[in-house]
Amino acid sequence: MHILIIGAAGMVGRKLTQRLVRDGSLRGRGVETLTLVDVVTPEAPDDFPGSVNCELADLSAPGTAERLVQSRPDVIFHLAAIVSGEAELDFEKGYRINLDGTRYLFDAIRKANETDGYRPRLVFTSSIAVVGAPLPFPIPDDFHSTPLTSYGTQKAICELLLSDYSRKGFFDGIGIRLPTICIRPGKPNKAASGFFSNILREPLVGQEAILPVGEDIRHWHASPRSAVGFLIHGATIDLQEVGPRRNLSMPGLSATVGEQIEALRRIAGEKAVKLIRREPDEMIMRMCAGWAPGFEATRARALGFTAESSFDEIIRIHIEDELGGTL
Amino acid sequence: MHILIIGAAGMVGRKLTQRLVRDGSLRGRGVETLTLVDVVTPEAPDDFPGSVNCELADLSAPGTAERLVQSRPDVIFHLAAIVSGEAELDFEKGYRINLDGTRYLFDAIRKANETDGYRPRLVFTSSIAVVGAPLPFPIPDDFHSTPLTSYGTQKAICELLLSDYSRKGFFDGIGIRLPTICIRPGKPNKAASGFFSNILREPLVGQEAILPVGEDIRHWHASPRSAVGFLIHGATIDLQEVGPRRNLSMPGLSATVGEQIEALRRIAGEKAVKLIRREPDEMIMRMCAGWAPGFEATRARALGFTAESSFDEIIRIHIEDELGGTL
Numbered sequence: 001m002h003i004l005i006i007g008a009a010g011m012v013g014r015k016l017t018q019r020l021v022r023d024g025s026l027r028g029r030g031v032e033t034l035t036l037v038d039v040v041t042p043e044a045p046d047d048f049p050g051s052v053n054c055e056l057a058d059l060s061a062p063g064t065a066e067r068l069v070q071s072r073p074d075v076i077f078h079l080a081a082i083v084s085g086e087a088e089l090d091f092e093k094g095y096r097i098n099l100d101g102t103r104y105l106f107d108a109i110r111k112a113n114e115t116d117g118y119r120p121r122l123v124f125t126s127s128i129a130v131v132g133a134p135l136p137f138p139i140p141d142d143f144h145s146t147p148l149t150s151y152g153t154q155k156a157i158c159e160l161l162l163s164d165y166s167r168k169g170f171f172d173g174i175g176i177r178l179p180t181i182c183i184r185p186g187k188p189n190k191a192a193s194g195f196f197s198n199i200l201r202e203p204l205v206g207q208e209a210i211l212p213v214g215e216d217i218r219h220w221h222a223s224p225r226s227a228v229g230f231l232i233h234g235a236t237i238d239l240q241e242v243g244p245r246r247n248l249s250m251p252g253l254s255a256t257v258g259e260q261i262e263a264l265r266r267i268a269g270e271k272a273v274k275l276i277r278r279e280p281d282e283m284i285m286r287m288c289a290g291w292a293p294g295f296e297a298t299r300a301r302a303l304g305f306t307a308e309s310s311f312d313e314i315i316r317i318h319i320e321d322e323l324g325g326t327l
Numbered sequence: 328m329h330i331l332i333i334g335a336a337g338m339v340g341r342k343l344t345q346r347l348v349r350d351g352s353l354r355g356r357g358v359e360t361l362t363l364v365d366v367v368t369p370e371a372p373d374d375f376p377g378s379v380n381c382e383l384a385d386l387s388a389p390g391t392a393e394r395l396v397q398s399r400p401d402v403i404f405h406l407a408a409i410v411s412g413e414a415e416l417d418f419e420k421g422y423r424i425n426l427d428g429t430r431y432l433f434d435a436i437r438k439a440n441e442t443d444g445y446r447p448r449l450v451f452t453s454s455i456a457v458v459g460a461p462l463p464f465p466i467p468d469d470f471h472s473t474p475l476t477s478y479g480t481q482k483a484i485c486e487l488l489l490s491d492y493s494r495k496g497f498f499d500g501i502g503i504r505l506p507t508i509c510i511r512p513g514k515p516n517k518a519a520s521g522f523f524s525n526i527l528r529e530p531l532v533g534q535e536a537i538l539p540v541g542e543d544i545r546h547w548h549a550s551p552r553s554a555v556g557f558l559i560h561g562a563t564i565d566l567q568e569v570g571p572r573r574n575l576s577m578p579g580l581s582a583t584v585g586e587q588i589e590a591l592r593r594i595a596g597e598k599a600v601k602l603i604r605r606e607p608d609e610m611i612m613r614m615c616a617g618w619a620p621g622f623e624a625t626r627a628r629a630l631g632f633t634a635e636s637s638f639d640e641i642i643r644i645h646i647e648d649e650l651g652g653t654l
Contacts, residue, residue: 091437091495132571141471142470142471143471144468144469144471144472145471145472146490146571146572147487147490147491148494150491150495153488153491156487157487160472160474160483160484160487161480163473163474163480164474164477167475168418168477244459244475245473
């Protein structure tokens with residue numbers, strides 16, 4: 001089996017690659033070839049016995065999609081996107097990368113399908129940013145997409161394209177609406193939502209972190225391990241069962257910031273909690289108010305997608321996967 | 328005031344033009360210039376004292392959108408689209424005309440906005456085809472878009488773009504989700520939904536009509552007069568009140584085919600009803616089963632959009648507007 005990962009150098013892409021290498025198979029077939037693509041050259045995994053192609057390529061550039069599809073990968077993970085903040089600041093770039101790039105990919109597959117019946121499984125990462133306030137809690141599966149960012153708009157449009165191209169039989173697609181990934185490994189970044197991870201990750205290693213919002217803010221989380229699990233499960237399940245509605249809100253954990261902090265206290269003690277410095281930020285508080293508090297995810301759960309059920313579990317996964325298993 | 332109508336040669340476009348000429352004003356300002364554009368040259372209205380430009384132009388051709396925006400029309404009605412059946416048969420043409428054409432228009436306005444602050448009112452005709460079975464009845468305003476046709480997908484994508492471009496302040500847009508227009512004037516056509524009009528329009532003038540489905544089929548209707556009313560009202564109301572969710576399911580009349588026939592009987596007698604010939608068509612019956620039975624349209628009604636409340640009224644409007652007032 002040949003697997004193509006577009007956006008392989010990102011956090012989720014790297015973890016997905018590791019998981020595929022560790023599993024060695026997908027859908028009951030051995031993974032023979034990995035093609036890893038991103039706008040920075042992805043690193044080849046160390047211990048993969050098959051063949052690996054690491055490519056620097058921009059999906060929004062003419063010809064890239066056709067070239068990637070030429071070798072007819074069996075499964076395509078399309079994770080590439082510029083993030084919300086950048087898409088909001090650079091309107092044209094957001095539409096070029098997040099919408100046009102995706103459409104080039106879908107059309108390259110469609111043309112290959114028309115040529116020789118090629119019909120890969122396509123797993124696309126969408127986002128909870130496709131919804132926007134005012135929102136009910138929990139948000140039902142049949143709630144409309146009313147994004148309040150260009151990024152969310154681009155993801156919602158790609159979801160519609162994915163359903164239509166799947167309906168027409170050009171590929172067998174599934175859109176995975178990822179919760180906010182928590183705890184994100186790495187350094188604190190400037191994403192407005194970064195604090196959800198920062199207030200756990202930094203104190204766990206004795207570093208200070210800033211909390212810009214109140215403890216009553218409720219949001220929707222899943223671990224990086226769950227995110228990868230969603231993608232693997234999305235690549236595996238029978239999509240006939242999913243029917244024509246191909247975009248699924250993933251399960252996750254709905255928790256307040258206060259509940260995050262209580263879990264940190266249980267696992268790392270009061271000393272860790274004391275490292276959280278409160279610095280209210282009006283802008284982040286306003287943005288937060290429009291974010292999704294949580295989804296029902298009824299369909300995804302019924303299809304076997306699973307996520308964490310407590311923040312203790314999310315923190316323990318971070319300790320296992322990022323900190324060598326101990327504090 | 329300068330008004331641009333793209334798709335002016337179609338049934339709704341012609342009726343909208345007539346209404347604007349009759350009213351002579353929009354939003355309290357006199358209509359001085361009408362630019363009428365379509366892929367066949369629109370006819371100039373007879374009795375308009377202002378200036379009229381009738382143009383043959385294809386919005387999906389490079390440069391068309393920029394040219395149309397150059398004269399900075401105050402209000403733009405964008406009604407142009409290829410219909411559902413054609414978009415389903417010709418995938419590339421559907422996306423080119425219904426999606427790319429619209430995006431070219433939106434981007435031409437965005438660039439004009441960046442140049443000199445131009446920010447027109449933009450009224451876009453969307454469709455109930457943005458939803459697809461299984462559907463609740465009535466369909467609430469916050470029900471998700473899950474189109475089962477490429478046409479519906481293209482309309483749903485344009486809705487998302489319209490909201491995002493409006494949110495960014497490039498134009499002041501509103502998307503009008505039209506019910507099925509009934510009674511459509513003219514000859515019977517091959518649209519699968521044509522029978523809803525045919526079974527009334529033809530018997531009213533003593534002609535036979537074919538009913539391909541059962542009398543229990545429930546669907547969502549509004550008269551051509553109401554459709555034009557929606558567009559005018561959409562061009563007029565304060566969109567601050569509408570907020571960021573710019574696409575509105577219009578009010579309409581939810582009725583079964585049986586209820587349509589009862590109204591025909593009350594207005595034109597048993598003689599007319601006898602002209603309806605039953606010829607069940609499996610394909611049309613299957614398609615019908617996926618169509619929208621009716622919408623709550625709570626937001627649109629609260630904003631003052633109105634439609635008919637009985638099929639008697641819909642038939643009477645047809646007699647007044649198309650048959651000179653009498654049978």
